Amino acid sequence: MTAHSPEDIRKETRVYIFVFIALAALTVVTVGISYLDLSTGPAVALALFVALIKGSLVAAFFMHLLSERKLIYAVLVFTVFFFLALIFLPLGSFLNQVAG
């Protein structure tokens, strides 16, 4: 993170408070969705979507990924690729087995 003026840092702290309010509100939304009595598919999709927004807020602002070095992004691209493989390869092989 490059050096910032005290005024910049104070502005950042105000943003942190807004992010906190957004995260708290989205937590209430997540709980609210669970009471909607949706079927499994839409319920999972909606809950994951809200969790993704919350996760993105934490990563972008608290972990300051909005203004990070390229090398960190490169590490994260690899991480996301292998994470998706970790989730979808076992699941894909299982679903394939059931279908076959």
Add this chain to the structure above:
Amino acid sequence: MEIPYNVEERPDTGLYNGKLGIWLFLASEVMLFGGLFSSYILLRTGDPNWFKPELSVPMATLNTMVLISSSVTMVMAWASLRLQDFKKFRLFSAATFLLACAFMVIKGFEYNTEFSHHLYPSSNNFMATYFTMTGLHGLHVLGGMVVIAYLWGPGSRMWKTEPERFTNRVEITGLYWHFVDLVWIFLFPALYLL
């Protein structure tokens, strides 16, 4: 001998070493929790006798709020150091530590309620994954608490001798702490709400 790139950025990476180190560690952590999430999805999809008992959503919601609050206090502690305000740093990091304690106490109450309902890791596939994932997450919270307490107490002496290096230590502790918060953000709906 002085360890290089504790404060100044390495010309080739553009980062101080600790920051690259923590991000590589967090990448490995994504794979650790990713493996558990993958197992959870696979078990949930494949177990014909899948059974999920009622868990305390209000308690877990409260814990989510507590952990989110601790993330804010952590980032404020780092911002305070960047503003050269050591007193505020101590205040915010103490708040982070106390919020982490609150999280663990609430989790303890939850575990206690589950045990009193005879719900153990051996009860069924859901409880096995639930205790594994929340237990591992709890251990991460505990680990973070040790580091936060160290930086609040004896570790804070570095502020007098090497303030920039100390600020970097708080920054990378914060990155770890926000990751722990991030994991909970996904654990909460996955285990309690779906």
